[in-house]
Amino acid sequence: MTSLTPRAEPVASRKALAAASRTGHASARIKKKATSPVASAIAVLLAVVWTIPTFGLLVSSFRPEAAIKTTGWWTFFSDPQLTLDNYQAALSTDTQSGLGSFFINSFVITIPAVIIPICLAALAAYAFAWIDFRGRDFLFVLVFSLQIVPLQVALLPLLTMYVKAGLAGTFWTLWLSHSAFALPLAIFILHNFMTEIPKSLIEAARVDGAGHVKIFYRIMLPLMTPALAAFGIFQFLWVWNDLLVALTFASDNTVQPMTVALANLSGTRGTAWELLSAGAFISIIVPVAVFISLQRYFVRGLLAGGLKG
């Protein structure tokens, strides 16, 4: 809490503590219920059943082509054959669909497409939550109701606009589209999160002479880290796995993400489908890494309602 102004600190931390103890109480109760042996056994069972297909995919990705095409992955245990050929073929740049360069494209698309909506949504959510202006509630409902519009209907008009603006075939089309599609939900989630923060905290900061900018940066942002991380993960996974938006807007293979390459990997007539398991694992690596590294924020963001910055 060193970054808070000294005078606001006592009030802020006391309130935060009180809130934290309340949520701490709730999570303790959940913890108690969830640690019964039966629940644990069920959870472990579910986890195993859930993981089997993915595990089969992993085993498949290391098996030679002939084995994949003739037998199931479980025969691996009676007849272990391992090869890295599938990964080599999936990553090779010999043909158009080598995943290597598309891997970088995916990063270039995803990082700004996560940062842009988070920045905008955090500011907008603050305004909706803590700045009083006329028509605020109406505007908020309007923004959230945009969530109802399926993004598919926006694709063609958007593409037409990009072409007119001269953006077609650049990364901007993807960054802007993903940001636009993410904003309604992002604003809604962050707004709900911000209204949970005790009003007295803001008032205390006000009394101490902090303006909106200072409150946002010094109080809101630190408290909101779990929510930002939770939404960041959501958005990251969504953009990373997106195929439809990329197919529509990324018309040039210098900007296409990995999902597009993955869709083409099996060949014109789908004859090279043995590469798909390897391709899937190359594409999974990054989301899994992101999820695992940010997992604690994710869980906290969902469970605690967030007052543990």
Added chain:
Amino acid sequence: MSNIRSRRRLAAVSGGLGLALVLAACASSTPSDNSKAAGSAECAAYKVYGDLSGKSISVYTGIVTPEDKPYMDSYKPFETCTGAKVNYVGDKAFETQILVRAKAGNPPDIAIVPQPGLLQQLVATGAAKAAPQAVADNVDKFWGADWKAYGSAGGKFYAAPSGASVKSMVWYSPKEFKDKGYAIPTTLAELKTLSDTIAATGKKPWCAGIGSGEATGWPVTDWMEDFMLRLSGPDVYDQWVTHKIAFNSAAPTAALDAVGAFLKNDKYVNGGLGDVKSIASTTFQDGGLPILQGTCSLHRQASFYASNFPKGTKVAEDGDVFAFYLPGVQAADHPVLGGGEFNLAFADRPEVQAFQTYLSTDTWANNKAKISSDVTGGGWITANKGLDVANLVNPIDKLSASILQDPKTVFRFDGSDMMPAAVGSNAFWKQATAWIIGQSTKDTVDKIEAAWPKS
């Protein structure tokens, strides 16, 4: 809190990294300066296109790995000699995306369109550009009027043909024919006699499979188109496809009945697979495989079926399996049912027109055939009469190309690809499947006629 600050620094770094990557991507996309030092002898044929240094042309297609590499390689002589850069983008979602892009005003320079029906739709968006005179001249010279018509819309010529495939093929076992002394039939009557001869030995001569997921039934549509073309001639075939005659009129009914004489004949089918109904439950990929086991002698399927036989099968005139041309009513008749792609342009910049012209020449056809032979072991042919059959390595490719180039050949495009989607990729397939499992010919053609959209 230091934690937060360091994370913020991390965000800044990653943002910067993203920017750097964008810049790098931009830098690499500038056309590389092709050295113009390429041998002048090799480039003599490309002089007509002039100097196109620094220009780039985008190609969009549904052809992806591994068939995409021969395409890109076949563009290289053009790129080295003219200095232009060709950017090839393959996408399996081509057939839907090309319409989206054409409508939104973001089309590629050249699209490789696999169906005349789609070509008509694309021209209707108003984004396509008519082909320059040089391309039209090449098509007159290297293809026939029939192919030119498929690349035209509304009386204007748009797109030169590219690759092609031949569907009028009957697969057989050369060894069996040799051992039993069967001759390759040259008329439909001879084909019938041959079938009877084989059936008399107690073996069911034909095998077939029409299962293909949502598209189950399409192999029957090919059968019917082939017989329509043979029994009623190309003019009536065209009228049938464009619905100038009703689907349940006399000619189509007769054609379907003629197919029934083979496919719904208990004595003829389904060799190695079961009875007539087993045709509907067998996938088209498996339909011809009994030939290899010797339980079936004849299977009608397009030239691309060659890749369906397991690795190690010798597909050749003296091999395990090969195909002959599905004959006409008379030996002199030479109707061929097939498919193909067309190079449709959406821009008329000089470099695009030059490239379009290159793709319509015999030079490109031979470059492509040679490269396909080297890279993918063949599997690509064109109806371009300038194609030197010696450039093909694969016997089935050679046969297909010689069928297409035969001066007597009357080529017709797969009719169901040109009918409205409600028929060509819906009612026709479904009713054909129902017909196989017992529906009468009359009911079948009546129901397809009823599905034809009223316009």
